[in-house]
Amino acid sequence: MKSKLIIAIAAMGIAVLFSSCAKVPQAEIDAATAAVQEVKDAGADLYVPEAYAALVDSMKSANEKVEVAKAKWFPNYSKSKELLAVVSQMAIDTKAKSEARKVELKAEVEAMIVEVKALVEENKALVAKAPKGKEGRAALEAINSDIAVAETTVTEVEALLANGDLIGSNDKIKAAKEKATSIKAELEEAIAKKGGK
Template sequence: MRGRKVGILLIAVLAVVFVAGCAKAPQAELESAKAALESARAAGADRYVPDVFKAAQDSLNAATTEIEAQNSKFAPTRNYKKALPLLDAASRLAAEAEAQVAGKKEEVKAEAQKLAGEAKAALDEAKRLVRRAPRGKEGRAAIEAIQGELNAVEASLAEVPAMIEKEDFANARDRAKAALAKTKSIIEELKQAIAKKS
């Protein structure tokens, strides 16, 4: 009788240890980190502060990998202690990225406006140089091609203010930067043609 009580007690203790040893996956923390990351993405963190956003994404990915690794283990041996700091880091970095977006947007907006101004000035210079370019037999076709390129750059640059108005600052900056680079390239080409003529 006494042996039977000890056996039942032993089974009860083992059952408690088994159930207690079955660590639960940090589902609430995982969902919280995912929500923080999605909120940061919606704010534009992936475009305006990509380094911080990527660090948050990497932490979430590492935590997810760790959780999946633990889920594949025998229940009493699961341990999610490594995943918790990663989930915390993902949430913290996502919040940090989201907080930095507003300041970064203003910075990118100012850069877009500056580049657009520089591109407009370069475009005006290129137009002046076109009037001075040689117009010989081969020159006329080259000038027409350059004029077509300048018209395309001007049309592209004309879209920048509307992009800024829509708060699409990153694309506005990229468009203005591309317009400036193309116009500078054309200016160099025109200067070389004018120098050969002289």
């Protein structure tokens, strides 16, 4: 009877030896993967690309760590779990950074829209004061059309902004601002020359 008990214990010991001691931290992996996906869905790859790339790299590194642990005789996932927790936290931070950048970018675009609108109005007023002599009128027609293009761009940017395309709207409004600023300089120069005559 005693010997049977000893044999059973030994058999159990062998079974334990050949089986895993710990389970893969699937819940943590799933949570971290979902967190990374959420960050991507929030547009972090566009708004904070460097932070997002670091997050993805950390997630991959964590997955590798899980497999390293899994490959051992006696898997120990405590380090993997720690890393996955770090990834989940990084995901939260990256999402927050992305949201902050979006808010910042939106404010920048909105401010530039206001600036461009003001420049358009200033330019319209300057056109009225600009010299209309030989060549002047034709040049003013071209300037007026440039002002009209800037106005159209503002409308396009407002639509892009409403659709949440902050990067597209930022690039467009920058171009419009540059154009409106150069028109203003051109008009001011023409008016100054006229005044100097």
